[in-house]
Amino acid sequence: MFAFIVSRVLQAVPVMLAVALISFAMFAYVGDPVAIMLGQDFTEAQRAALVSDLGLDQPFFVQFLRFIGNAAQGEFGLSYRLSRPVAELIGERAPATLELAFCAAIIALVAGVAMGVYTGLYRNSWLSRLLLTVSLIGVSLPPFLVGILLILVFSVWLGWLPSFGRGEVVQLGWWSTGFLTWSGIKALILPSVTLGLFQLTLIMRLVRAEMLEVLRTDYIKFARARGLGNRAVHFGHALRNTLVPVITIAGLQLGGIIAFAIVTETVFQWPGMGLLFIQSVSAADIPVMAAYLVLIALVFVTINLVVDLLYYAVDPRLRIGRAVARGR
């Protein structure tokens, strides 16, 4: 178990290093940070001072090491656009994004798995056919369009739900939450449905495909031949085997939620990290982009690690002494 975790963590190191290198390269070579920081009027002495201050006169390797050291402490410098520490900006925005992503993930996973199991078990029922047809349209609908349609129906026409912002938030230490007020919860509904819907259709189709595949296997036939009840066969034997591949891909899909949060936050003017990122891209605000990139990579690496651990918990074949190569 311990060796398994260590090997997985070690595999994540090169990924993080590669991402850090890209971020650093953005810092070092894209645009001229010194010119941006100094503004219009500066003397050559000021410039030289800032260059040595930032360590830009040192060898590439030293600069990179320093970048990693700073990044590990959450230190990414000042935003070009807002002239505030990047860490502070991101810290303010993170709770909004995380609460949104959490709700979307719950919607996508719970509804996606339930609908996938249903359509897999009752493949010929009218409801399954309906769900499949709708899901096909679902994967062809860009999330931002889903958001716009939801706003049109529920905010503009029906006037039931707010179309932008987080509503009232409650401050819990440094964390601001929208879960504790009625307006906060109402504000969460449309964005999290928008964000969850695309992943929901993907997870549903995936679970269905895996379910159909597992139901065809010999061990399911043998379980039936031993007289086990439908519930034991479907949920004990079939669903558990379905979960093995589903966990992997669902993990990747959750990563997709973080990425598409950028789009959703733009549609709903949700004050999260995604909106911050897109504003930074438009303004070429490199420090924020770099920090966001490193943070996202960290989230992805963590998700992958959790997926591997879940895999390990579900599939006993991985628990034998030697490492088993896992095909995706």
Place this chain on the structure above:
Amino acid sequence: MAPILDVRDLRVEFPTRRGTLTALDGVSFAIEPGEVLGVVGESGAGKSMTGAAIIGLLEPPGRIAGGQILLNGRRIDNLPHEQMRRIRGREIGAIFQDPLTTLNPLYTVGDQLIETMQTHLDLSGGEARQRAIGWLEMVGIPAAAQRVDSYPHEFSGGMRQRVVIALALCAEPKLVVADEPTTALDVSIQAQIIALLKRLAREKGTAMMLVTHDMGVIAETADRVAVMYAGRIAEIGPVREVVKDPRHPYSTGLMASIPPLDRRVEHLAQIDGAMPRLSAIPPGCAFNPRCPHVFDRCRVERPELLETGATRAACWLYDPASEKQAPEALRHG
């Protein structure tokens, strides 16, 4: 004694887009308590289909379109799903071909045994576990008390098939349908598994329908044997008679294609042609295009199983009313 299983005129159909295929047609046989009936034939002859129909697990869209299946005198082919489920495992056990794929990889063998027993028998968790260990010992798994908590992938193929046998027998059914139980195993393991099956069937008094294409297994294990061809029974009778002295021309060809152990032969006989596809079964006797003794009646009229003395064969050569009678060679081997 009343037969434990009585199959009467069973007909299985597969509706397809290009018309309905008849996979089994007029299959009738019975198995006495404690008896082992071997079922042989080429692949596609309907051996496995017959087994699947008996345990009520035909692959959709296949369905029983006619005939009856009686278990201990009670019809089971038209039972509601839930009642048929209670019979599976409890009254009819099943053994499948490939032990590598018939065990759920995510559950320990003990869990799978316990789940099966608790589905059918009124047992506490502790009792079920004790019995699970007992069954593993009975099928010859060493250190059963420890191995009960192992996962299927921790066993070899032969050991897994022993576990499958334990699973099929653990709710103590009086009939077991074994579908090619040794085909996927190493030759060296096959004999052990057959010996185990034979021993357990005798000890428990379990009747068995043993589906295989391996005549050696049949000769060694079965009391009686049914030869199937194109979804029909060609010949059925005591195993000695059918192997040594087959009456149906197809059985004759089938037996001649087995290398004898007691003498040297230059080359083995083979039957010309191939079994017809289900969509193109000829009228009359299904074997008529390949039969060396074919005559006019065979091409028009379908033969029923006729008494030939020791066995019953679906062949017009044994109808006294036919214009052609079985040659001496067929009658006496």
Place this chain on the structure above:
Amino acid sequence: MALARLLDSDLFWSFRRSPVTVLSALVALVCVLGAALAPWIAPHNPFDLASLNLGDAFKPPAWDEIGEASYPLGTDDQGRDMLSAIMYGARISLLVGVCAVLFSTLLGVTIGLVAGYLGGSVDGLLMRIADIQLTFPSILIALLVDGIVRAALPREAHDQIALFVVIFAIGISAWPQFARTVRSSTLVERNKEYVLAARVIGLSPLHIMATHVLPNVLGPVLVIATLNLGNAIITEATLSFLGVGVPPTHPSLGTLIRIGNDFLFSGEWWITIFPGAALVAMVLSVNLLGDWLRDALNPKLR
């Protein structure tokens, strides 16, 4: 002759058997024709500033009481005809989508062939990069590439080549899928006897890959390319919606939706909904065609 053979083929047979596929092919055809022929068949030229009249702004669709027949789908805030704007917009969307897919196909197939044929550490490195990139959603990669290029270039220069930047960003985000498929087919083909024979008689690796290996991987590549076209169009629309895609001087469907989004609350829904519907129709029909092609060419390909 070639047409007769096409009409007789299995592929065409399975095509005709599926009404959904025929319908989506028709929809796709209408989209492509409408987009390609926009300058000739569109009722107005939305880029001809002289012909725009602010008095015509915010006209609802023709079937509305105050709509006008000459603007069948209404007009936007500048008095542009929505139907024409959509046709010109679809032109940009399709152009970017097709070019991006061509780019990623070219990149992915080349990398896949090289990795599969050479094997060893080259293969290991390339596939490791593909693995890492596949962990990140393509929209994120495209955004990032676009952001970096945007930051690296001065603003004026960027607007001129924005179209190419978007194509590059979307294209580079999708290559690993192609590379992986091509690589695995190449590995299979490489060890077949005819390839060994070609090597023995001294043909150059480049020649062997081009003439022997490549034709064998084209089927799956075609399927992935079709399925990716829908994705590429969505990604372009998303980037443009976020305001970092194609420049507003040449609005794509995504840009139109973004512009219309501002008028959603004042009741002018048609400025958003019609471009959105056009986008969905285009992507859905392409996706359905891709699904059909996958099943028809190779039922096992997932």
